[in-house]
Amino acid sequence: MVCTTDELSAWKDFPKGLRVLLLDEDNSSAAEIKSKLEAMDYIVYTFCNENEALSAISNEPGSFHVALVEVSTSNSNGSFKFLETAKDLPTIMTSNIHCLNTMMKCIALGAVEFLRKPLFEDKLRNIWQHVVHKAFNAGRSVQSESLKPIKDSIVSMLELKMEIEENEDENMEKTENASLAQESNEQESPASDEHPAPSTRQFKQVGQLPDDGDCQDHINCSIEKVSGEQERESKSVETTCAMSQETLQAGHPPCFIETVIEDTDDLTDGVKSENNTHHNPQNKDSLNHSNDVVSDLHTSYGTRANRKKMKVDWTPELHKKFVQAVDKLGVDQAIPSRVLELMKVESLTRHNVASHLQKYRMRRRPILPKEDDRRWPHHRDQVHRSYYPYKPIMAYPPYHSNHDLPTSPVYPMWGAAGSHTAGVHMWGTPSYPPWPPAEIWHRKPYSGMHADAWGCPVMPPLHGPFSSFPPNASGFQCASMIDSSCGMPQNSFDLQPAEEVINTVVKEVINKPWLPLPLGLKPPSTDSVLAELSRLR
DNA sequence: ACCTTAATAT
DNA sequence: TATATTAAGG
Numbered sequence: 001m002v003c004t005t006d007e008l009s010a011w012k013d014f015p016k017g018l019r020v021l022l023l024d025e026d027n028s029s030a031a032e033i034k035s036k037l038e039a040m041d042y043i044v045y046t047f048c049n050e051n052e053a054l055s056a057i058s059n060e061p062g063s064f065h066v067a068l069v070e071v072s073t074s075n076s077n078g079s080f081k082f083l084e085t086a087k088d089l090p091t092i093m094t095s096n097i098h099c100l101n102t103m104m105k106c107i108a109l110g111a112v113e114f115l116r117k118p119l120f121e122d123k124l125r126n127i128w129q130h131v132v133h134k135a136f137n138a139g140r141s142v143q144s145e146s147l148k149p150i151k152d153s154i155v156s157m158l159e160l161k162m163e164i165e166e167n168e169d170e171n172m173e174k175t176e177n178a179s180l181a182q183e184s185n186e187q188e189s190p191a192s193d194e195h196p197a198p199s200t201r202q203f204k205q206v207g208q209l210p211d212d213g214d215c216q217d218h219i220n221c222s223i224e225k226v227s228g229e230q231e232r233e234s235k236s237v238e239t240t241c242a243m244s245q246e247t248l249q250a251g252h253p254p255c256f257i258e259t260v261i262e263d264t265d266d267l268t269d270g271v272k273s274e275n276n277t278h279h280n281p282q283n284k285d286s287l288n289h290s291n292d293v294v295s296d297l298h299t300s301y302g303t304r305a306n307r308k309k310m311k312v313d314w315t316p317e318l319h320k321k322f323v324q325a326v327d328k329l330g331v332d333q334a335i336p337s338r339v340l341e342l343m344k345v346e347s348l349t350r351h352n353v354a355s356h357l358q359k360y361r362m363r364r365r366p367i368l369p370k371e372d373d374r375r376w377p378h379h380r381d382q383v384h385r386s387y388y389p390y391k392p393i394m395a396y397p398p399y400h401s402n403h404d405l406p407t408s409p410v411y412p413m414w415g416a417a418g419s420h421t422a423g424v425h426m427w428g429t430p431s432y433p434p435w436p437p438a439e440i441w442h443r444k445p446y447s448g449m450h451a452d453a454w455g456c457p458v459m460p461p462l463h464g465p466f467s468s469f470p471p472n473a474s475g476f477q478c479a480s481m482i483d484s485s486c487g488m489p490q491n492s493f494d495l496q497p498a499e500e501v502i503n504t505v506v507k508e509v510i511n512k513p514w515l516p517l518p519l520g521l522k523p524p525s526t527d528s529v530l531a532e533l534s535r536l537r
Numbered sequence: 538a539c540c541t542t543a544a545t546a547t
Numbered sequence: 548t549a550t551a552t553t554a555a556g557g
Contacts (some may be wrong), residue, residue, distance in 0.1 A: 099539060311547090311550050350539090360543070412553060 015128035016041035019063060021089065024070035029117075033068065033094075036124055049075075050082040057086055064089055065131045068124075069111075071095040071102060083109045090130035094119055224375060297409045312352045321345060321358060 011289040020042045024030035027048070049513040057064065065253035067089045071079040083091055083106060093106040094115045101427075112130045115123050158304065314322070325342035328336040336354035343353070 314549080337539075351551075354540080355552085359550080362542090 013041070015126075017043060018128050019043045020044065020127070021053055021056070021064040021067040022046045022069075023048075023050060023067065023079070023095075025049065025072060025078075026070065027076060029070065033124070036119065037068075037122055040121070040125055042124075044194040050078040050085075053082055054085050057089065061088075066127055067091040068115075068127065069093050071097060071106060073097060076102065080105065080109055083111055090134045092127055092130060112523055151222055156378060216535075312356075314356060318345065318348075319356075322353070322360070326357070326360070 020037055022030055022034055022037070022044050024033065025048055030046045030048070034046055037044045045056070047056065051071075053067070067086060069091055070081055071078050071093050072095065079093065083093070087110055090112045091110065091112040092113045092115055093103075094117055095102065096117045098116060106114050109255070112133070113127075191382070312318070321343045322339060325339045328342055329335075329338050334355055334357070336350045339357060340348060340350050340353045
């Protein structure tokens with residue numbers, strides 16, 4: 001309540017006016033701190049005991065932005081009580097006690113920082129950082145009312161800054177921003193003695209939240225970008241911040257960071273992207289709020305304007321979406337714009353997809369052909385079909401080759417897409433053969449699949465080709481299982497049909513090996529073919 | 538207008 | 548290394 005919208009919009013000198021709850025039983029100490037804070041334009045509300053302070057909080061939620069609480073030997077419990085109760089309020093503990101345990105306890109209980117007294121200006125000046133931090137990072141769990149406005153305010157503020165910077169000369173910008181950004185780190189540190197402000201983000205979930213660094217990165221990134229490029233056309237980009245990996249990763253591999261961007265290119269796309277939410281594709285549930293793993297950190301707040309495009313982090317989830325989209329579309333239809341549509345990941349641009357697509361395709365082509373040769377030395381001229389009857393399948397000589405993707409099963413949407421009628425190659429180019437079924441990429445579905453998700457051949461069918469699968473069709477099921485395990489339940493519907501279709505096709509191909517596959521139709525996966533063959537034999 | 542590819546930049 | 552950007556060509 002304290003912060004009304006109007007107030008915010010008027011909140012020009014941001015840190016000024018922040019409401020500080022000061023809890024200190026020592027009146028003189030309280031008075032001293034208060035005066036210092038006020039000198040810095042903070043608005044201070046002093047309380048002599050935790051109960052008063054707590055009732056003030058409960059009576060008027062949102063009345064305070066940050067709390068400064070004294071921990072004394074005489075009443076440390078009161079302080080702890082406050083700390084534990086006022087979870088929504090970034091609370092900074094202050095004390096003459098230098099006991100490490102006490103400090104740790106405070107932090108453990110949720111204090112955002114522990115400041116040793118005496119509190120000189122340098123230690124107090126930037127307590128607003130905790131407010132901002134919370135505003136930006138507490139989103140997932142709790143975002144008290146008073147925080148949101150701050151967040152918005154900060155965002156717009158930063159944006160403003162950026163715009164200004166754009167017009168000014170770079171050096172200035174950088175400096176300014178840099179200093180701004182850095183304040184958060186540097187200044188805090190000194191305050192707490194050697195430790196940077198412990199940002200105890202108690203609410204951090206799986207590890208991906210941006211920490212201090214986050215905001216900073218945000219800013220810095222923007223800056224860099226800005227200075228470095230002339231935005232040609234107005235591109236507005238959304239940035240998500242990639243957080244410093246070290247910070248998070250506790251146990252996670254680096255890939256959870258997700259960054260996305262938005263690009264409004266004039267020319268480009270029709271795909272508008274809005275970015276707000278970029279979620280990660282996790283399918284589990286949804287696209288929107290989802291979850292967890294990767295999540296959204298950030299989001300750009302409303303107004304547009306962050307500039308900088310960040311790299312998209314093709315997390316396994318995202319990649320999976322991509323692959324699924326590609327599969328759904330079918331080879332010849334898998335073009336950036338469509339894939340983008342299917343992916344439904346806002347914040348991705350056509351360019352991003354195109355780039356990824358390019359990589360996706362390239363990964364296989366160079367290698368596969370060689371392997372083909374290796375395996376089928378005779379090449380297309382010869383017919384060794386007796387052994388590898390499906391070779392003919394490769395309607396597209398240069399590439400084609402699913403063969404080493406044993407797992408693969410199938411294109412989920414196979415029949416569905418309806419493109420299997422002879423097709424049309426929209427893009428005059430001879431389309432390459434179908435890409436490997438997406439599933440391949442997921443061969444490590446359970447473990448955290450990862451970077452290497454790119455199709456490394458999973459194991460060529462050298463010896464028993466279908467070693468992995470039981471003779472029939474299991475491939476599909478595997479695929480489906482894998483998919484679901486990865487979180488994308490989506491294609492369940494087509495599994496059945498796909499299998500039938502595939503079997504049909506396989507038979508057809510076997511019977512008429514000389515016929516190329518209809519354009520537009522993806523060849524059956526190697527596995528399927530092999531499986532079928534073995535079954536027939 | 539969009540796609541693909543290759544080369545190159547970040 | 549992964550991704551973005553660019554340039555050239557369809």
